[in-house]
Amino acid sequence: MDSAAPQSPAGLRTTPTWLLNQTASHATRLLTEGFAAHDLRGYHYRLLAALAEDGPASQADLGRRCGIDRSDVVAAINDLAGRGLVVRAPDPADRRRNVISVTDAGAAEARRLGHTLDRVQRDLLAPLSTTEREQLTRLLTRLLEHHSRP
Secondary structure, eight states, X not given: OOTTGGGSOHHHHTSHHHHHHHHHXXXXXXXXXXXXXXXXXXXXXXXXXXXXXXXXXXXXXXXXXXXXXXXXHHHHHHHHHHTTSEEEEEETTEEEEEEEEEOHHHHHHHHHHHHHHHHHHHHHTTTSOHHHHHHHHHHHHHHHHHHHOO
């Protein structure tokens, strides 16, 4: 825990909301540092991974699938295209839309970022056994699914 943790009230330090928030802060820092080593950010990875897994998509569909705001998708796609990691082409079915595809270099970068993500998971969850990691993942998934319902 961070150095501020001992000053937090004991009643707060034992609440799931506080524990989740503090752990999420550490996870975010580890991911940010890991992706920064590639000179990329988390939303770059989400876009590359989605394209590598599901194939080409319109900018709008890609943004919805990845949970990224439209304006942020455009900026991220511009950045990735400038690095040669994706290509943007007019949609043959609707010339007003762009279809984004991952390049071979982009797929390779997605794999490298995926390895970084795996390392971050190992670092974050180091004190837990494999069984505890699986249990934590199941419980967090259940919470997220419950709170993500419309």
